Amino acid sequence: MAELNTGRRLQPRVDLTAMVDLAFLLITFFMLTTNINKQQALDVAMPDTADSTDFMPLADNRTITLLLGGDGRVDWYWGMLDKPLAGPYTSSMGKGGIREVLLEKKDEVRTLTKEEKGITVVIRPSARAAYASLVDILDEMKICGIHQYMIGEISPAEEAILALR
Template structure:
């Protein structure tokens, strides 16, 4: 039991003999219990509130500009290009945008939108490409919001797409968005 002892009075020289008075004792057990309870609570809450971040592989900044190419070489039957437009809409193309195998098709975000397409293509691509993974190319336009980019990256994690990249949108792809009426102000 934790307790606090207090002195009862004078300790002077000489004088009369007095009886010793016992001072009151303060029991600190409850305060020690409360301190440990608070420490435990705050340690638990700080371990639960860790920030969550998604790892995105970025290209090396030190590469020589001559070695970098704007052209992306991917197999048509493995690539799915997602163009992020305005109004929380996307346009997706299976294959290359210049020569699509399927699409362009407008979809929204969520389970009935682009997630359904990603799940279908993720199952379909290994069958037609000899067991190789699907490659998703995400191209955000100037009209999409940052929230749209975060949403599409979340969809990549939900569907467990292994290979995806974020690239610059080309003028031809902007024309596709304009044609689909999802490049509005």
């Protein structure tokens, strides 16, 4: 575009119309192509409290009980509390702690029983356990591929185990 030079000095002007158009096109492109992640919720099937039927006893050679205490501590025993096959032991949350125990016991049950039935985990949070500890242990069940687990109430004898450590 040609301009007539009249001798007076004009203010330099930059036309930003193309830049604004490009910015809106990029914003639209990225909004339409990004994946919006939805929060994932873990489904936990809880039994009907009105149902008074007795439940089958758990096989102690494939049952591990996790006692959730304060400060992210996990005490566990293998089998039944009155005559445990192993434990009680203390562990921590995460990769270096309870996850290794769960994976080891899962493999041990698979080799010993040679059945389709896997390990059963009983999770019993104490009153001192944080809600985050329960969520973390449910995440560990998912990470370890354990499909049979339940959340139960902690007994006074199990509370005594937590108090001793």
